[in-house]
Amino acid sequence: MAKLVVKLGGSVLADEVSIDKAGDWVKQLVEKGNEVVVVVSAMKGVTDDLLRSAQRINPESPPELLDEILAMGERTSARLFALALRKKGVEAMVIDPDSETWPVITDDRHLDANPILSICNEKVQRHLAKIVESGVVPVVCGYVGKTEDGKITTMGRGGSDTTAVLLANCLNADEVILVKDVAGVFSADPNKTSEAHVLEVLTTDEVFRLSKGGAKIVHSKALAFLHPKGKIRIGSLDTLEQTATIILGGGIPKLNVVVDDTNVTMVTIIGDSMGEPAKLSAAIKAVENSGGKLVAASAEEESLILYLRGDGEIVEKIHDYFVIHRLGKAVSHFPNLSAIRIYGAMLELVPGVVSKTVQPLAAQAVNVFGVLTISSSIRIFVSTKDLEKALHLIKEQLSDYIEEQS
Numbered sequence: 001m002a003k004l005v006v007k008l009g010g011s012v013l014a015d016e017v018s019i020d021k022a023g024d025w026v027k028q029l030v031e032k033g034n035e036v037v038v039v040v041s042a043m044k045g046v047t048d049d050l051l052r053s054a055q056r057i058n059p060e061s062p063p064e065l066l067d068e069i070l071a072m073g074e075r076t077s078a079r080l081f082a083l084a085l086r087k088k089g090v091e092a093m094v095i096d097p098d099s100e101t102w103p104v105i106t107d108d109r110h111l112d113a114n115p116i117l118s119i120c121n122e123k124v125q126r127h128l129a130k131i132v133e134s135g136v137v138p139v140v141c142g143y144v145g146k147t148e149d150g151k152i153t154t155m156g157r158g159g160s161d162t163t164a165v166l167l168a169n170c171l172n173a174d175e176v177i178l179v180k181d182v183a184g185v186f187s188a189d190p191n192k193t194s195e196a197h198v199l200e201v202l203t204t205d206e207v208f209r210l211s212k213g214g215a216k217i218v219h220s221k222a223l224a225f226l227h228p229k230g231k232i233r234i235g236s237l238d239t240l241e242q243t244a245t246i247i248l249g250g251g252i253p254k255l256n257v258v259v260d261d262t263n264v265t266m267v268t269i270i271g272d273s274m275g276e277p278a279k280l281s282a283a284i285k286a287v288e289n290s291g292g293k294l295v296a297a298s299a300e301e302e303s304l305i306l307y308l309r310g311d312g313e314i315v316e317k318i319h320d321y322f323v324i325h326r327l328g329k330a331v332s333h334f335p336n337l338s339a340i341r342i343y344g345a346m347l348e349l350v351p352g353v354v355s356k357t358v359q360p361l362a363a364q365a366v367n368v369f370g371v372l373t374i375s376s377s378i379r380i381f382v383s384t385k386d387l388e389k390a391l392h393l394i395k396e397q398l399s400d401y402i403e404e405q406s
Contacts, residue, residue: 001033002174003132007041007142007164011181012237013077014044022179023084025237026137030090035132037167038092039142040081041160042073047143063110068152070111071097074141074160082139093131095140097152101127103170104163106145106153113145113153114346115166117225124170132171140167158219165222168230169251176232177240178218184235184245185210185217203249208345212376218247224345226251255344255401257394261295262384264337266369267306267318271328275299282327283318290317295339296372296379304328307339307370307381337369338387340394343377350401354378360393 006026013019029036047070054061054069061069078094085092095101103123106113131138142160145153155162161178168176182190184198185207202210204223211220218232226232228250235244273279280297283304287294292310299305308314315333322328347353354371357380361368366389370381382390395402 001035003035003171004029004175004177005037005039005164005168005171005173006177006179007039007160008081009160009178009180010041010044010046010077012179013040013042013081019080019084021237023081023088023090025179026085027088027090030137035135036137037128037132037171037173038081038085038137038139039160039164039167040074040077040139041142042077043080046073046076064151067110067154070154071141071144071152074143078139078141085137085139090137091135092137092139095128095131095138097141097144097146101131101138102146103128103140103167104145105148106155108147108151108153110151110153112156113147114221115145115155115162115225116148117166117169119148120166121170124167128167129171156219156221158216158222161219161222162225165218165230165232166225169225169227172227174231176226176230178232178234179237179240180234181236183239183243185215198243199245201246201248204247204252205249207247208252209376212374220252220345223252224254253344254346255342255350255398257340257342257391257398257402259338259387259391260341260379261307261309261339262387263309264295264339264381265308265310265314266334266337266381267308267315268332269304269306269318269322269328270302270330271304271322273301274304274328275301279304279327282322282325286318286321287314289321290314296370298370298372305370307337334369336384337381338384340380340382340387340391341377342380342394342398344401346401347377350398353398356397357394360397361390364389364393366390366393 008022012022050069054066082092082094103120104115105119106115142163143154145155164176186196186198188196190196207217208220208223211217232247233244292308292314295307297306319331358368366382366386372379
């Protein structure tokens, strides 16, 4: 017997037939002796329809009211799915924001709210855990939250993933099963890449990076709530028993600030058309030939900036390679730099995160030798002699977000 949290996506709840099919599958899980919690998304297309209607009626609809409207999709879906389970002889209970048993408490960031884990855990232990232990199947509205003072919130696109992973964490569930309309996570978009195949296992870090790069796998916010020993299974109703993707590795930090590299040298190469693939390829080859390691790179039309680790001869070797092959005109460098990395599932929620971190450094006379942003992280390069000072200033600026880690 296992404790499972099952999330049924909107594409799985497209109509009466698909709801009935999903109900049969959940019934089978229960009959095998599993303790099951079901989290439902809105039926396919319903959330978009509600949003369009609200915006047509009032393009300036207040976020608080929009949350109440959008939540209706999941609230309706939960009732319909509970009906389907009861028809099949499964004792099911709708867990709705208006009920005393509601477990998902969030901050007041309307349309993109964040769960407060400590309060959610207390609510789950008080109500939901006991319901599960009694043999009843709770059907929980995904995507929806409620503030401490009772206002309805929603958790952004893909928020039902967050609901499922959050509840699994609080229940110490054996597995989260995200049921979608695909057989798992593919190596590329199967609609655009003929050789794309289902990946059997991924780490949470790999999923996080893919999600930030545009892959629709798991809502990145959800990964922040994955239990350290948690497991996520992704697949379709038809293939879950044979083919699925397993995600392992514990939760992604909500926000973290770390020293990524020390003893870094910044090398600037000037020339014509430095952003061309051939020039970038040459730069990588030059670094390899010098025995160095490329930490990061940035390219513009007239310059190429490399952040490297290596011995004192690395700059000379790169200069000789580029000049001899006439790939660049001149090379300059700054040694003794360090890289500070800011990363985490909540990075996108920090308003003006780059200016928030860089401006205090300038105010305290800390020179910044580069800021590189990738969807999943930000790297800030400073002189190693200023490292501790810079680290303290950045953590101080982001303390409200870092303190949310759990």
